[in-house]
Amino acid sequence: MIGELLRSQPEIALFACLAIGYFIGSFHIGPIQLGGVCGTLIVALVLGQSGARIAPDLKNIAFALFIFALGFTGGPQFFANIGRGWRYGLLSLIEIVSVLVLIMIAVSVLRLDVGTASGLLAGAATESAVIGTASEAIAKLGLGDAATQRLQANIVTAYSVSYLFGLVTIVLFTSQFAPLLLRVNLREEAERVWRKLGGEGAFSEGQSAAAPALVGRAFRIGKAAGITVRALEEQYGYNLTVEQIERPGADLPVAMETRLAAGDLVLVAGRRAAVVAASAGLGEEVLGADFGQLFAQRLNVVLTRPDVDGMTVAQLRAQAKPENARGVYIAAITRLESTIPALPGTDLHRGDVLTLVGAKADVERxxxxxxxxLPPTEKTDFVYLGLGVLVGMAIGRLGGTIGGVTLALGTGGGCLLSGLLFGWVRSRHPLVGSLPSAAAQILKDFGLATFIAAVGLSAGPDAIKLVREYGLALPLAGILMVLVPGLLSLWVGHALLKLEAPMLLGAIAGQQCSTPAISALVGVAGNSTPVIGYTITYALSNILLPLMGPVVVGLAGKLG
Known part of the structure; x- marks a missing residue:
């Protein structure tokens, strides 16, 4: 009865896969979480035994939207990190080269078909987008319908088997085993790096509310009587600002040459360390001053200035004229939807979203x-979105033969490259192509989940056959495809590139495109310094790994 209902109304099967899959994927076992995509695939493989199928057109549309949004959101950081972040980028290249070599070894030893080889890459590297690009490449091999469906089914089955083992391995490797191999206490190292970058102490989510980095306090001037506003701010490296002066009977305009007088009530705002250091010399702190909220203006700004690209936060403030920089503070830096610590020593990248805090006039300046x-719009520019997907489909028709290996980008590879280009253009010309981050996230989440559910339903009947054929070989191969690149990157990053341990481990999590790994790593480190390395390799690997789907299909077909 249920099987007949699912076959007659496959939309029920689709949303059942999404609902049950995301429910299963939400559970944690320690630092391990399957996630909604893997949960959806597992449920789809089970419900696929009923014979329910999703129309191929829906599957293709969903994947095109997902892969375009993936490229669109990652485009600015991808291009920004080519060349400049070469030390971290080298780790992404180690990941790509080593997994390709290991896949070819597995193809030779285990006699894997092109579908199983592609699924092994997608699962071990925890990069779901490879499923789509490899599936399209297989569809272009000119095989019969039955053979094509069998190979595409093998992709998702191999992915589902190797993904779990790859996920557990990368989480445990980065957060537990790698620090032991480096002989470091990760929490102590993370705190040392935090202080080196200009942080005032080890940061954690629990501390952030009690000790915010930016504060505003009111003082009744005593010892500081006679000092000018300019002299006071310069004394503390322009890390604090006199925002307002209230003299008995009048509110004074704040000018750089204004002299503070005994009894003045002043609002001093800025970095907590500077305000605390200045408090003893200013006078008595006054609680409950009615103008204390003037500092609490927040504005999200996309960094586009090319001359600022690569500067640290401290260098940016030092090179700016005091009259331009005063009263403006960077409270947070968002890069690739991840928040990295906004410390004086943190590098700024073009395309970063800076959260500015200060008085309204200051942050606007x-x-x-x-x-x-960053406009708070919720509207999507469908002209730009539609044109981008069309251009991607046109690019996807390109292909060729290199060294006897036939390569075809397909819609997935084409839309990925198109998304990169359109996202980069949007970052340079912000008045066109609105695709709000929430809308882009919906396209990525729903597009990928729908695609995964569709391929999982079609693969259901063949899944058990593949598991019986290879047994433990696929899980073991998945573990090796995490450990070998991880160990190589650990050695190269530590011995040759001299990367700080927290950033190096974050970069290894990023080269594996593993969000659970960076979450576990941040928890062990006690602060967010690993995210600095994670964002660079994640930006590169998240684009390069999906492009390897057609490459694996071509190489495995040639070798086989």
Whole structure:
């Protein structure tokens, strides 16, 4: 009865896969979480035994939207990190080369078909997008319908088997085993790096509310009587700002040459360490001053200035004229949807979203000098989106033969490259192509989950056959495809590139495109310094690994 219902109304099977799959994927076992995509695939493989099938057109549309949004959101950081972040980028290249070599060894030893080889890459590297690009490449091999469906089914089955083992391995490797191999206490190292970058102490989510990095306090001037605003701010490296002066009977305009007088009530705002250091010399702190909220203006700004690219936060403040920089503070830096610590020693990248805090006039002035305000729009520019997908489909028709290996980008590879280009253009010309981050996230999540559910339903009947054929070989291969690149990157990053341990381990999690790994790593480290390395390799690997789907299909077919 249920099987007949699912066959007659496959939309029920689709949403059942999404609902049950994401429910299963939400559970944690220690630091391990399957996630909604893997949960959806497992449920789809089970429900696929009923014979329910999703129309191929829906599957293709869903994947095209997902892969375009993936490229669109990663485009600015991908291009920004080519060349400049070469030390971290080298780790992504180690990942790509080593997994390709290991896949070819597995093809030779285990006699894997092209579908199983591609699924092994997707699962071990925890990069679901490979399923789509490899599936399209197989569809272009000119095989019969039955053979094509069998090979595409093998992709998702091999993925589902190797993904779990690859996920567990990368989480445990980065957060537990790698620190032991480096002979470091990761929490102590992370705190040392935090302080080296200019942090005031080990940061954790629990501490952030009690000790915010930026504060505003009101003082009744005593010892500081007679000092000018300029002299006071310069004394503390312009890390604090006099925002307002209230003299008995009047509110004084704040000018750089204004002299503070005994009894003045002043609002001093800025970095907590600077305000605390200045408090003893200013006078008595006044609680409950009615103008204390003037500092609490927040504005999200996309950094576009090319001359600022690569500067640290401290260097940016030092090179700016005091009258331009005063009153403007960077409270947070968002890069590839991850928040990295906004410390004085943190490097700024073009395309970063900076959260500016200060008085309204100050943050608006800072926004104009740094880039453009991220508009709080919820509307998507469907002209830009539709044109981008069309261009991607046109690019996907390109292909050729290199060294006897036939390569075809397909819709997935084409839309990925198109998304990169359109996202990069959007970052340079913000008045066109609105695709809000929430809308892009919906396209990525729903597009990928729908695609995965569709291929999982079609693969259901063949899944058990593949598991019986290879047994433990696929899980073991998945573990090796995490450990070998991880160990190589650990040695190269530590011995040759001299990367700090927290950033190196974060970069290894990023080259594996593993969000659970960076989450576990941040928890062990006690602060967010590993995210600095993670964002660079994640930006590169998240684009390069999906492009390897057609490559694996071509090489495995040639070798086989």
């Amino acid at each position: 800072g926004a104009k000098r740094l880039g453009y305000v």
